[in-house]
Structure formats: C-alpha cells, structure tokens
Amino acid sequence: MYVAARGGEDAIQHAEQFYQAMLGKLTPEAIQLIQKQLPFLLDKVIGEGSLYSPELAALALAQTGGDVYEAVLLLRAYRSTQPRLAYAEPVTAGEVLTVRRISAAFKDIPGGQVLGPTLDYSHRLLRLDVLDGIREDDAPPAPQAENPAPPTYPVVADWQRSQGLLPALDADQTEPAAVPDVTTDVVLFPAPRAHRLQALARADTGGVLALGYASMRGYGLIHPTVNELRLGYAEVGLRHPVTGEVFSAGRVRVSQAEVISSGGDDGKSSFQLGFAATLGWNEVKLIAASTLDMEMNNREPHPAHEEEFVMYHTEPVESSGFCIHFKLPHYVTFASSMDSVRKVISTFYTNDTPPPQSNHENMQQVQP
C-alpha cells in the first residue's frame, strides 16, 4: 500500500519556498561579493565547518541568509561524505607565511612584533560617511614599508624552551594519515590530544569564548598570558605519489595561539603552554581555546573546564541542533508527564483540599 502523507510534505515544501523567496535570488556575483567582503565571517564558518573552501563557505552563507550555525551545518554535511584523497604534511608555525604575529609576554621578540592587519587599535566608530556615498578608496592607503617584512618568523616558545623555561617538545612522528580524527573516530574520554585540538579547532566561537571567559574571569586556575598569536598562510604540503617529493597544493589561511602560565601541573617550577589552531583567522576563539586547553591539562579543573564538558558543549552543530530541536512537537512526552502529575494530584488532593495553583511547585513540595 502506498499512501503519501501529503499534509506534512506540502507544508515543509511551502515553508522552504517562502524562505527562499524572502532571501531572493542567489547569483554567482553575490557569492563572490560575500567571499571578497566578509573574510572574517567566512573564516569563522570555515573554521567551525572544518572545510577550507572560501567559495563554498560564501555559498553556504548566502544560501542560509547569513545564519552562521546553518552555514556551518551545510559545510559539515557536505564535508562528511567527501573522500580523503591525501593527507597533508604538518604545518609548523615557523614556516607559516605570517602576516600578523604578536606576543604579550615580551616587549620585543626575535623577528619583532608584527601588527599586520588588525582593528585592535582602531576607534570603533561607525563610518557613517560611507552611507553618504564617500568611497572607501578615497582614504589614503598605509605608506609603503622601506624594507619588506620577512615572510616567516621564529617561534617565541622555542626561545623559552632554549632557556629551560618550557619543557622540551617531543617531536611527534605519527604519519599524517594515522593522526586520530575526531570526525571519523569514536570519541572517548580522556581524549587523545589530536581529538581535543581538532574539537577546539571546529568549536563554536561563542561557546569557546563563554567557557574560556569564565576561566579567565576567575573560575579557572590560571592567568593566561598570550605568548604568541599568529595569523598567516600555510602551504598545503602533499607528498608526490611517485617521486615522494613534497609539493604545495595551495595555501590556506590559518591562525594559532599559545598562552603561557607559570606552574605546570607536573610539579616542576616551569611554565606551561596552552595551544589552539584553526583554519581561517579567528583570534578571539583561539585565545579562549588555548586557555581552555591549558585549563584542561590541570588536575581537577572547574567542572565547566573539564575536557568532556568543553568538548561536548562547544560543538556548534550539535549544540545548535539540539537547542532548535525543542521546536519539534513533544506532545507525546508531555502527555506522559501530564499523566504523572495528574496521578500525584489525585493521590494527594480531594475536592475539599484542592492543589495549589502551580503544578510545578506542587510536585516539589507535596507532603504525604
């Protein structure tokens, strides 16, 4: 027997048509404009979607009218079915083509503080003159530097390691293809470090910020100092299948942060590092995420900074999806609760002693 349940299907189709009509027509030009003009929004979606494709990210944003959670879901759902053709070589900070790199731990650092493109020291004033049609290229460009800045910079933490302030790093020899993958592995706790760092790289910016801020504000055990914050372009190094030579398949925008704090948990009087990196440029997320990374390394962190808590609750697709699922009908479960409440009321109250008005309070306070 084939009977289509038409009522529901018509309703959802019409609702989507209504939405599309509201958004207007999607054109390649509009998508190129988003890609060009909103790089930081794009980077947020790229990082959380964990798929480096500015074009698809722009398409996702256009298709969802700028709803970031929906755009991230679109990218994730697309990504989840893509084959893994190759695994890139690891990206090392010292080789990233760096456009911005600062350290709050020192006045000056080897290679110098590089402000790069940033709004950090701008006045947050709305440029109302733009509305009057004054074009942006009317403003004078920054003067040309006398000497071009170098493309790469040394790593601040390497200096601290050479001073014995940080423990030496064990070079991880894991093959790129063998690195644990949070998207295809079962995730159990305590999680492998790769899972944790991948989860933070994909995490919801707002969620990471909320938990990281709680740590910074006083619920955490540590005061993070930004040891190094770096924005740049990384070469995607692939190994040629025949020659074995590494070649660059392209460049991706990447960013990373390292925060440092005294008192490593191993009992030695050294510093400890928290680390986070992501596709795209997203400074606020990385400072919060690297703080959380360090917090999670400590024994008995605040419950909101435990690894399981952080990883579960900063997942953008899962948290947003579950939150909006409460829009779905729940009348069967609600009927089941009503049945329980009614039975309690009928057990404890008669017509002579009616229950108090609020059922919820009542459930908590009834005394036999």
Place this chain on the structure above:
Amino acid sequence: MKLADLAQQRQDYSYAFLDAHAKRELRRRILKAIAIPGYQVPYASRELPIARGWGTGGLQVTLSLVGPESVVKVIDQGADDSVNAANLRRFITTMSGAKTTIDTLQATILQSRHRIPEEIMLEGQTLVLQVPDPEPLRGVTADMSKAHQLHADADYGQMWLLLYEQLVRYRQYIQGASYPSLVNGRYIISPSPIPRWDTPKLHQAAHLTLLSAGREKRLYAVPPYTNVYPLEFNDVPFQVEDQKGWVCKTTGVQNKFMNELPQEDGTSQYELSDSGYANKLADTAQSGATYYDDQGDFYHAGYLKPPVIPPI
C-alpha cells in the same frame, strides 16, 4: 573516444548519502549492539544534511540498512504526516529509492520518534528509534565517562534510590516518558522518549529494535525475543499512562495511546496518536493484532500489574 566517456559519471552523493566507510562502521556497531543487548556502542556519527538532534542518529542507522527493495515508514509522535517525519521520509527515499508506507505491518524499516505503533510488529521488521539522550543515568550523573563506569559495574544503586525517593515523596513513580528499563537482565537503557504505554512493547518483541543517538554518538539494540523490564520494586508495579475512558473522536476506539486535545470550553477531546493505525481503521475497519486489546489488556498476560499505592 573522449576522456569524458571513460570517466565515471559524476555522482554528487553516495547511495543512501553515507559513504561506504561510514556504512561499514555503522553496520559493525549495529552488530555489536545486537550482540550485547542494551549496551551503548559509541560510534563516530557523521554529519547529515539534517540538523543534529532532529533524528540524525536514527537516520544514520536507517541509511546504513536501507536498500532499493526496502519499505520505509517514518513517524513522529505516532504520526506519518508530521512535518519532521515527512522531511526524514523525503530524504530517505530521495537518497535510496526505497518505497514508503504508512502501514506498520508493511514496513521493513520503521523509523520513529517518541512512539512504537499499536499493531504488533512482526519478525523480520526493524524498528529504528531516534534517541535524544541515550544515557538513562544522566539524571544521576551528567558525566558520560562516569556513567560508562557505572554501566560496566552494573552499579545501578542510584537509579533504585531515585525510584525509592519518588515513592517516599509522591507514593508512585513519577517518571514520564523514557522510562528506564533493564534489558536482558544486564544493562539499563533509556527506551528513548516513548511513553510508558510503549515501553512494555519492547519486551520479548518479535522485531528488532535499534536505538540511535546521532548527537551523542551512541547506538544500542533490543534484539528480538529479549527480556525488557521497566525498573520497578516488587511490591509497587510500574504503571503505563492511565487513559481509561478516552475515546478517539474520529474512530471511536479506546485503550490505545491518545493525543489529548484541549477544547475552548475547558474540556478535552481525544484522538489516536498512531495515525497509520487510525487510517487503517477508517479505511477497512480492520487492523493487525495490537499490543493492547480493546479492553486495554497487554498481550503478554501478567506483564503489567494493577497499581499499588504504598501506605504513608
């Protein structure tokens, strides 16, 4: 000869959406779940083009089982025409070419949110339940790792304490849907947020039940002919929802699970929650055997017992 002739035809998505690796993983996890009834098997859980929390766990199981010859029924709150059920059905059929039905007994795969149908499901059928929270111990420990340890030790003391406290406070169990149940004498499961009315249907069922939580990345199973008992003390039996005297306004049926529809005059009307069953009655006035008969008696005699209100 052109290069395009030799190349494989472009395919935007795999059959039934999931790639072969994901399907293989899911099928292995499902087999493990069947082998250890009630044990929550962790799995990687792919992102689907449906929001997380909207049935992606059930959907992944269905997509890993479905074939072109499958007949799929999808319900939400018992209804085939619910917008969410319609959306999932549309996705499954678009991606797999499977046929659909609203007849419970015709379905080879029945994916459901919050209900088990009224008609007794048969051997060979698979019921896929969407699960928001797979962890029955969530109420006593929110931490998945700790709950995992409690399951491993079959350390369910806190669950019994919870029930005892309910009896002390309210003289009855006050759990609504998702009533915690012991599977095969070993693992406590959340049967997903089905009403208590549906929980007994899992006991010694002829069909296979797969429960899957996509967001929480856990799946578990109740294999055919497995014991499932809701948690209850010997002297205070578990109770299903009391809907005695509720008559369906459309079919005139009683003693099936009903939706209560508030009326402007302060009264209520009732209608069958299981829309496929209601349709069948309307079309042919006949149906397959049901878990509860017209008097409201459950088909496993003696499984459900009359209520006992413990003395103060």
